[in-house]
Amino acid sequence: MRYYILTLFFFFVLFSVNAQVEESKPSKELLPFQKKEDSIAGSKKKKVKKEAKPISIEDYKIISKDRDTTFLDTTLTISKEYKYNFLREDDFELMPFSNIGQAYNLLGVNLENSSLYPKIGASARHYGFFEDEDVYYYNVPTPMTELFFKTTLEQGQLLDALLTFNTSPRLNFSIAYSGFRSAGKYRFEQAQSGRFRTSFNYRTANNRYWLRGHYASQDIEAEESGGLLDKETQFESGSEEFLDRSRIDLVYTNADNRVLSKRYFIDHQFNLVRPRKDSVKTKSTLLAIGHQFNYESKFYQFDQTAQDDTFGQVFISPVADRARLKTMFNQVSANFSNKTLGSLSGNINLYNYQYFFNSLLIREDETIQNKLEGDEIALGADYKNTIGKLSLKGKVRYNLSGDLTGTLFDGAAKYQLNENNSITASIHGSSRAPNFNFLLYQSEYQNFNWQNNELFEKQQIQTLAFGFNSKLFGNFEAKYSAIDNYTFFGIDSTITEEDFENGIENAFVRPEQETSTINYLKVKYNIELVYKKWALNNTFMYQNVTQDNQVLNLPEFVTRNTLYYSSDVFKKAMHIQTGVTFKYFTSYNMNGYHPLLGEFYVQNREELGAYPLIDFFINAKVRQTRIYLKAEHINTIWSKEYNYYSAPNYPYRDFVIRFGLVWNFFS
Template identity: 60%
Template structure:
């Protein structure tokens, strides 16, 4: 019901905020021939040449890093890969059975995007939108985007966006992504809501600029602990158990939840700048800026009654809740010079408060703290310069005070040849504390209480990246990372506990004392012949380690053979094909629903099975329609397809949906 209300709100809002109500009914048909002056009719003070036409490139999307793209209403194989719950390519991820559940990792990204620890519960954050995931907009007319897709049993997925310019210099956007899916197995219902609202403003002179957003997000899921008798009920392929609701699960009384609220703004003022000059690389300027981010978040696990699956408990009804409040203030100065390049310096103050609403004293009288609180002062600098075909950029952030003191250093150089070939070289080095749930955790379960903030060292990662991008040869990247003090969760359960189904009763955090070397080579290339194309992505990984603390498949491949053509007198573009995905068997990480984390296990190899999807996609005007038969080989290639130990991947299912853009 709430999705219907949201849809009605978006549709009505697009009419209410139309900048030229007289052209609402025929705006889409006539959009290529309508002048900007007509569309910004109420802004007559802003002189716009009448001969300028509105095109799709006028609907601009600006990222957190201030990279600007435009609305893309085409259909392509890349759009097929991104048409999923996360709305991004999930090549290196392995989804669970139900929509909105965790994703196991088939590949690892070692380069950190922040200097500070997060709350943890990483398996529950795939759908959580961080500051870097929020886009801003500039549009000549109100623009709406609706993304719809069916889920699994009693639910739908809808991602709706409305953005409009109240004046050429003020943009507002409202967006909500909501979904619910019951799932095929017992007690695995999942649902979430992601509300975002953004605003951007620029003065008429262009000297002052402001962007801000508010985000409110909640991610909820029922947790069943996986199958309790997978060999007999799942792997045997017995007909009566093909109704997945008949399969026994470990428990049916647990839930976990992530809830977060964020308030962000970033504003800049140009102390001096040539009026009308919008190119950073060709102008001289001095800019002062300030970025503010305040966020509250909690992760909660609750269970109606204590279960031996997690071991002994202090109380019969379980309610674990970890809280994190952070406030970030950064002041920066950016200097641009035609000859010297762009130099940016910053000073930041980070306040954090990670806490539990309880006090724990162990049987030996030792007290485990319920709070990690403090502030961190960091300084940083970034540099960028283009010299001919070379582009150089680098940055450093360094903590000068505080218990979380760490550092991140990045440097990259790329060269663009006239032939279209682009070569990239990058290095990175980081030192940062593990996430807060490694350092401190409290639970109503006895074995899930620890404090390691004094015992654990900073994780140190040194990496090297080489890349080559060519239209003729394809895209190749090779990355090598050396990791010290690698931090991970694993179970120290005895074989007797494992046999009794109590492996999760002994999951704890550890740090590896030996260095871990990780190599990842990724290659992608598409071959075309007439209306047919073969799109290929191949990833090779190798880990050099003393103990098995970082487990990844050696080989992951995805190959799509598809046909595309304009049909019905070019009124529709049709795309249809088959996607094959495969990864070699390996010790796949296990999932712990109490922590919302994956943990290392070395007793069971999973993988080595093919996944085949058949799809038919079509584009009609600004509407893209998607139909897919997912994992259609599940019934005849063997019931050994798992996303994690005891958690099967989904069976054959047909799902459909669309992405629809319309303009007022």
């Protein structure tokens, strides 16, 4: 059904764009990216007013939840190559699984909490999920459409379509849908998702009232194979019989999990001071009251048609686990801003949550509740200002009532030394409960029922970061974090060597909490060296973890190096980039993946990594269309070492060629 809806939407977009283009003669406004001398080509009779301002790409504005504004970027750069993937983000610190849309293992971490409140859990199944800060608002002079397309593995495709338009200079609407399906090279690992978003953005003629909101409905699901059943014989041996990966035996043939969510978001503000007509330009004093509302219902499910010994014994078969979370967030704020004093906001937050299962579990002398619910009340303040070359930003939240949260503090400063160089510094401190699935969980499998909400302490994180950004010397970032009460999934200490040999360690995965402090240092450096039409883009990352027990496992060193060539061809009608990317990380105790929980867990028995990932790409740009062609993991063509894994028992993909495009329409 979702693909039928997507197909209709796709043709609607093409029809609406083509109709608007056909109805309008070429003009400077409708074709903003033409050269000045071509803006009214072929139309000598039609005169253009001298005072009319031509539309440029910078007029197509993209606005974040925090009201930071950027504009549409249609250039072809190496950073766009790094972001051309399922996440549409640079995945340097991630190790993807074999199939598209599956989980990602961690090569690096950012431990700072962006939210004051815990999440439902199943974090490995949330890659690609649109949180409220991932939905954008727009302001465009003409309707704009963006189509993102990329092939997947075997059956299926990936398409992300966006249409945004202003019905007036003060009212914008957008509608977007990301639909994808990929069967994968291995059996029983099909992944698919449908992620729908629509948003609006409105302000009154006198700029006193602003209103924006969005609705998001998301469905992310995947078959769970459990990984290889006999990796030594069928994968690592390199046997020609099993180079066809569909012949390889897998642990599960009857399991899948799924994340579903619906969210309603409203943010509006009324200015108590009547602004001057030129207030937008002069940034006159603003004294306003605001309100933000967010209601979301989400559930995570795991289904298996029959019991499997790798998870232990069951109460009832078939297995149909359901975890549900309903949250409602209200924030009332008073906002003051001034060109000299900056922007200051004080707010009070009310957060209501219901995390629940359908049953109450009673066994022997233990009772496991079916829900956690309550209200959280917090006070907060936000500050932002620019003083000459210095930019400041701060955020603080303090919990007055409730059991889940404590405090959240973020502070950041940026100083622009000159046009080419800047320095940054930031500080973070937070205290909050672990995600809900650490505190309470119920399953048809007997081993996966626990309640820790009165046993686990709040996880506390303190972070200091420093950065130096230079167009000549590159970008440098150093970050130090101290973590107390680090919460993770690990293997129960009661497991025996025989259990590992029988491959049933998944039955012994439990939530745990580290009582001693963990110290984490990350140093990251990126620089691009350019010679004529050749460039070498390098990113290096060093990590060091000091801990009493091995619970935060990361590679010590990660590098990505891209050598590429750029040039205009066909009389500058096309711009191309072609090159080779080399990625490598040192071996470490890579986290294991748990299909039932949709989480990664700590394991210290097997080191993985220390293998290269080499890709070859050819990208091109024609007008506002970027075309991408990539041969992924080409070193498997000549290498006979089958030791590349994304997690224990989960191999990374073999050599594959994929292609696609990003296409912007303007009308």
